[in-house]
Amino acid sequence: MSNKNTVMVFIQQDDGIVADVSLELVSRARELADELGVKVSAVLAGDKLESEAKRVITYGVDELFLIEDKRLAHYTPVPYTKVVKDVIETQQPQIVLYGATTTGRDLGPRIASNLKVGLTADCTDLQIGDHSIRDTEYKNILYQIRPAFGGNIIATIVSPEKTPQMATVREGVMKMAEPNPDFKGKITKVDSKLEDSDCLTEIIKRIREEKSVNLKGAQIIVSGGIGVETKENFKLIEELAHVLGGEVGASRAAVDAGIVSKEHQVGQTGTTVRPRLYIACGISGSIQHRAGMAESSKIIAINTDPEAPIFQIAHYGIVGDLKEVIPQFIKAYKAKA
Numbered sequence: 001m002s003n004k005n006t007v008m009v010f011i012q013q014d015d016g017i018v019a020d021v022s023l024e025l026v027s028r029a030r031e032l033a034d035e036l037g038v039k040v041s042a043v044l045a046g047d048k049l050e051s052e053a054k055r056v057i058t059y060g061v062d063e064l065f066l067i068e069d070k071r072l073a074h075y076t077p078v079p080y081t082k083v084v085k086d087v088i089e090t091q092q093p094q095i096v097l098y099g100a101t102t103t104g105r106d107l108g109p110r111i112a113s114n115l116k117v118g119l120t121a122d123c124t125d126l127q128i129g130d131h132s133i134r135d136t137e138y139k140n141i142l143y144q145i146r147p148a149f150g151g152n153i154i155a156t157i158v159s160p161e162k163t164p165q166m167a168t169v170r171e172g173v174m175k176m177a178e179p180n181p182d183f184k185g186k187i188t189k190v191d192s193k194l195e196d197s198d199c200l201t202e203i204i205k206r207i208r209e210e211k212s213v214n215l216k217g218a219q220i221i222v223s224g225g226i227g228v229e230t231k232e233n234f235k236l237i238e239e240l241a242h243v244l245g246g247e248v249g250a251s252r253a254a255v256d257a258g259i260v261s262k263e264h265q266v267g268q269t270g271t272t273v274r275p276r277l278y279i280a281c282g283i284s285g286s287i288q289h290r291a292g293m294a295e296s297s298k299i300i301a302i303n304t305d306p307e308a309p310i311f312q313i314a315h316y317g318i319v320g321d322l323k324e325v326i327p328q329f330i331k332a333y334k335a336k337a
Helices: 018-038 050-055 077-091 102-115 231-244 252-256 322-336
Strands: 004-009 038-046 063-068 097-101 117-123 127-135 136-148 153-157 165-169 184-189 222-223 247-249 277-281 299-301 316-319
Touching: 004 018, 004 077, 004 102, 018 038, 018 050, 018 097, 018 127, 018 165, 038 050, 038 077, 038 222, 050 063, 050 184, 077 252, 097 102, 102 117, 117 136, 136 165, 136 322, 222 231, 231 247, 231 277, 247 252, 252 322, 277 322, 299 322
Parallel strands: 004 038, 004 097, 038 063, 063 184, 097 165, 117 165, 222 247, 222 277, 277 299, 299 316
Antiparallel strands: 127 136, 136 153
16 A cells, blocks of 8 residues: 555544544545555544544554644644644645534634645545546546535535545544454654644633434434424424434424424434434435435334335335324333333
8 A cells, every 4th residue: 555645534532532523534534545545544633642542543544643732632723723734734645534523614624725725515425436627537536425505416526636635524424433453553643843823822611512412322213204294293203202212303304394403303414323223204205314314224114105215215114194103103112111
């Protein structure tokens, strides 16, 4: 494998713990790098992170650039932009990936602006392919795939004329690989070279509020779509989810109709989930919704339309009125319990 043109991942850490989205990206970077015949690199900035750096290596990183400085303990834009940009300029990776978190969405554009390269935001898929512009043929470039026009189409974006090709990627859309403790990668420590003039702001206090809905981590999700029709009927979805010990999900159509809040939305423009059990109630199964839940281990679909697309991916399908079916579900489960 080549030491040049690596696939690099910015590793986000919060309070000294690496974010799951970064491990998801390392897992995908490993696949992309193997396809390209190059190595995976990563850059991790913070303070006292050597143990976390070793953990990141086990997901398939050939070389991790570790920048430790107490001034980098928490994300601030100017210092992080400087140190990460310096590593990218020195290493000259072919591709750089960031999580589409508040941190990645702030840092990625800053570095892209500094390096005068392109950046595609909120990608839901990454592929390698070729592309022609006029008389020029570009081989093995990054296809940056994301929803556009409000999620009504899926766009493939390329930026081959300058490197690195950069993208932010949504949480949950890339499958995290199992760590391999025997994987051989190395940690290279990098001097931050920060000056006092780079640290213009200081974090005095951090206030964090846990999400009330954890779709990404849920093992059971009961989702309702526009077929639920009303907020009153949606209480059936909530009751079934409660009985099963799961989370409440929803389609974009249900959210747009005001039946349920945005934080419950599953799909291309919402959260991507992979629960053990996904129950879709009154959801037709548009491609945008299926993109966010098709990898669930078991899918049960309840719909009055036997031709609904959701039945194409469901393991079990029930053609019927959810207002009649869900109460029977609840009754049967309680009887068994």
